[in-house]
Amino acid sequence: MIKALELRELCAGFPTPKGFLPVLDRLSFSVERGEWVSVVGPSGCGKTTLLRICAGLLKPHSGSVQVFGKPPRGQAAYMPQGDSLLPWRTALGNILAAREADGRLEPEAKKEALALLADFGLAEFAQSFPNELSGGMRQRVALLRTFFARRDLLLLDEPLGALDALTRAELQDWLLGVWQRFQKTVIFVTHDVEEAVILSNRVLVLTPRPARLAALFPVDLPRPRERSDPRVQGKREAILGALASSRVP
Amino acid sequence: MKGKTEILWALLVVAVLLGLWELCVHLLQLPPYVLPPPSRIFLAFARDFPLLLHHALVTLAEVGLGLGIGVFLGVGVAVLAFYVRPVGRALTPFLVGSQVIPVFAVAPLFVLWFGFGIWPKVAVAAMIVFFPVAVNFLDGLRSFGPELVEFFQALGTPEHRIFRMVRVPGALPFFFSGLRLGATLALVGATVGEWVGASRGLGYFMIQANARLRLDRVFAAILVLVLLGLGLFWVVGLGERLLLRRR
Numbered sequence: 001m002i003k004a005l006e007l008r009e010l011c012a013g014f015p016t017p018k019g020f021l022p023v024l025d026r027l028s029f030s031v032e033r034g035e036w037v038s039v040v041g042p043s044g045c046g047k048t049t050l051l052r053i054c055a056g057l058l059k060p061h062s063g064s065v066q067v068f069g070k071p072p073r074g075q076a077a078y079m080p081q082g083d084s085l086l087p088w089r090t091a092l093g094n095i096l097a098a099r100e101a102d103g104r105l106e107p108e109a110k111k112e113a114l115a116l117l118a119d120f121g122l123a124e125f126a127q128s129f130p131n132e133l134s135g136g137m138r139q140r141v142a143l144l145r146t147f148f149a150r151r152d153l154l155l156l157d158e159p160l161g162a163l164d165a166l167t168r169a170e171l172q173d174w175l176l177g178v179w180q181r182f183q184k185t186v187i188f189v190t191h192d193v194e195e196a197v198i199l200s201n202r203v204l205v206l207t208p209r210p211a212r213l214a215a216l217f218p219v220d221l222p223r224p225r226e227r228s229d230p231r232v233q234g235k236r237e238a239i240l241g242a243l244a245s246s247r248v249p
Numbered sequence: 250m251k252g253k254t255e256i257l258w259a260l261l262v263v264a265v266l267l268g269l270w271e272l273c274v275h276l277l278q279l280p281p282y283v284l285p286p287p288s289r290i291f292l293a294f295a296r297d298f299p300l301l302l303h304h305a306l307v308t309l310a311e312v313g314l315g316l317g318i319g320v321f322l323g324v325g326v327a328v329l330a331f332y333v334r335p336v337g338r339a340l341t342p343f344l345v346g347s348q349v350i351p352v353f354a355v356a357p358l359f360v361l362w363f364g365f366g367i368w369p370k371v372a373v374a375a376m377i378v379f380f381p382v383a384v385n386f387l388d389g390l391r392s393f394g395p396e397l398v399e400f401f402q403a404l405g406t407p408e409h410r411i412f413r414m415v416r417v418p419g420a421l422p423f424f425f426s427g428l429r430l431g432a433t434l435a436l437v438g439a440t441v442g443e444w445v446g447a448s449r450g451l452g453y454f455m456i457q458a459n460a461r462l463r464l465d466r467v468f469a470a471i472l473v474l475v476l477l478g479l480g481l482f483w484v485v486g487l488g489e490r491l492l493l494r495r496r
Contacts, residue, residue, distance in 0.1 A: 055403035074405020080396035088418050088493070100414060101406040149404055 002069045004153050004185035005031040005054060010063035012049055013210070022210035023049045026063070029204065029213060031185060033152070038188045038196035040239065041206030041214075042247065047189045048081065050211070051155045054187060067153055077149035081157040084142055085130040091117065091141045092126040098149035116144055120178055136167040140174065147178055153185045160195065169227075172198055176223060193243070197235045198225050205239060207246040214246035215239075282462035293465035294472055300454070305473050307450040311367050311439040312481070315374020316432060322375070323382030323427070330383075331390045344384050352377050353441045360446040370442035370450065377438040378431035385427030389420025425489040432481045440474060451477075 007029055013022040023046040031037050039047050052058040053065055056073030067075035077098070085094045095113045099105055117126050122140060130138050139159055146154050159175075160168045172195060179186060190196050196203045197219055205214040217239055225232050267287045273279070274286040281289055294301065330337035330344075352373060359369035397419065401411050443452025451470050458466035 052399075055399070056405075057399055057402055074403075076403060078400060078403035080399045082394070082396050084396040084400050086397060086415065086418070097401075097414065098404070101401050101404045101410065103410075146400075151404070155403070 002033075003030040003066070004033045004035065004068060005187065006064075006066045006069075007054075008064045010050075010053065010065060011061045012046070012053055012058065013061055022061075024053075024060070025210040025212045027211065027213055028063075029216065031187065033185055034183055035201045036179065036186045036188060036199055037202045037204055038190055038200040039204045039206065040190060040193055040196050040243065041211060042208045042243070043191060045206050045209045046211040047206065048157055050206075051078065051157050051187065051189055054078075054153075055155050075151065076153040076155050077146045077151040078155040079142055079146040079157060079159055081159075081161065083130070083138065085138060085145070087130050090127050090129055091122060091133070094130070094141055095145045095148050098145045102150065113148060116148060119181075120144060120174065134167075136163055136171060139163065139171065143175060143178065147182050147184065151184075154187070156186060156188045158189050158191065161191065168192075168195070173224065175199070180223075193239050194227060194232070194236050197232050197239065198227065203235075203239055205242045205246065215242040217242070282464055285465040285468060289465045290468040290472065293463075294469040297466060297469060301451075301469060301473050304449060304451045304454040304470075305477060307367070308370075308436070308439050308443065308452065308474075309477060311370040311442070311450065312374050312432075312435050312477075314367075314371045315376075315435050315439060316378050316428075318371065319375040319378025319431060319435070320382050320428065323379045323431075324386055324424075326379075326383045327386035327390060330387055337387075341387075344380065344387070347380050348384070352438060356438070356442045356445050359442065365446050365448060367449075369445075370439040370447070370452075373438040373442040374435035377434045378428070381427035381430045381434075382424065383427075385423040385430075386420055389423025390416055392423060393419050421493055425485065425493070429482065429485050429489075432485050433478050436474065436478050436481060 007027050010024055010027040011022065012024040013020050015021075027050070039050065041047055049058065053060050054067065054072055055076055055078035056067075056071065057078070065072050086097060089097060092110070092113055095116065096105060096109060099109045114123075114126060117123055120140065122137070122144070125133060125137060125141070128137075130141070133141065139162075143156070143159055146156065160171050163171060176199060188196070188199065193203075200219055203217040203219060205217070206212070207214045217235060219235055221229070221231055221235075271286045271288060274284055285293075326340065326344075330340045355376070356369070356373050359372045363369040363372055398411055398415055401415060406414075439450070440452040440455075443450040444456055447453040451474060455467050455470045458464070458470065
């Protein structure tokens with residue numbers, strides 16, 4: 001069975017004036033098709049570097065990455081952190097861009113995109129430009145665009161990071177709905193452990209830089225999960241504990 | 250309607266100024282070879298209209314050709330400087346420094362090199378257009394962060410398509426601010442080129458009229474230049490509105 005994502009002994013880093021700065025240290029793990037794996041770790045530990053390598057935007061120093069058994073470039077849909085929508089395109093135009101990126105736009109793509117916007121509560125914003133949308137709405141559009149790309153692996157870099165707590169909780173439920181409909185594999189970077197527990201099949205904990213795999217927590221709870229559920233809180237405590245102990249050398 | 254009242258106010262101001270001008274000329278009994286009154290200028294404009302039109306078309310052709318060549322080279326150099334890093338590094342200080350080259354001082358050299366025909370003026374206009382277009386378009390290409398592009402790069406979109414879908418539309422507002430600057434200056438550049446040496450064009454017409462102390466004709470030519478400048482500004486604005494329908 002081919003893995004959606006497979007990392008073997010992955011090392012990465014950047015050259016700096018002071019020499020080579022190691023960022024990822026011998027990371028190995030694999031992700032099954034259809035899984036939701038969240039990546040948590042202290043800020044600056046290399047989570048974004050990891051995603052960029054999985055997206056094929058960055059070459060690893062050593063080790064290997066495979067997305068569905070192939071080299072990563074072009075295989076996954078990557079949603080960068082921050083505002084990545086094209087400001088001169090409407091919400092609809094931005095979503096269609098995910099297919100235009102592969103060449104000619106199929107005639108039914110527009111209908112499909114409009115239906116998608118309608119299904120996930122954005123019908124009235126189809127013709128709105130990003131600067132006319134709230135932060136939460138912009139992220140919804142950017143997320144839908146990533147799902148709309150014809151790729152089975154999605155790499156999401158803190159898509160809910162910049163939102164206020166209320167919008168964030170709302171978007172978590174919404175995102176879960178989108179994911180359940182598409183059944184795509186998701187790698188989700190977050191710094192919110194509770195969010196990781198609510199959403200994921202597994203939570204991957206990284207150590208401070210250079211990041212190693214500190215722990216892997218499966219979350220076998222039925223969805224949707226309640227924040228107040230003691231099992232959710234239990235997982236959260238366990239992951240926070242692993243994060244804390246990974247900081248001590 | 251804010252736009253309409255603004256235009257009305259502008260027209261009113263112009264009318265008052267012209268009235269004062271007319272009044273001063275008559276009260277001070279200034280001879281027309283020192284300062285003609287607006288009435289005489291409009292008369293000259295109407296009487297010499299076919300001649301003015303003939304020369305205006307020559308100047309306009311020079312500006313149009315200069316614009317085309319300047320935009321083509323400016324965009325080309327900006328794209329080259331953007332993609333080929335050593336070229337970019339080598340050109341950037343030159344492009345920034347070139348802003349201070351007094352292009353008008355170069356005009357006589359162009360006449361020397363390209364003769365008395367239309368080409369030295371085209372060259373001046375093209376040179377004036379080239380720099381702001383190249384500098385602004387390059388700034389535009391560099392203006393947005395990688396996150397706009399990385400979504401597409403990760404999908405494996407070829408660079409030529411990213412260029413068309415992301416980079417060019419992202420750089421267009423910068424391009425147009427450069428073009429607007431260049432288009433109006435190019436008109437002045439072509440006229441100066443004609444002052445230096447020409448047998449046709451509005452600049453030539455002005456020099457001839459000036460030598461005969463026909464200041465009414467000089468002012469009529471200036472009026473035509475103003476109208477041409479406004480027209481160019483309008484055309485560039487129209488292109489901008491068509492291409493950047495909304496932001």
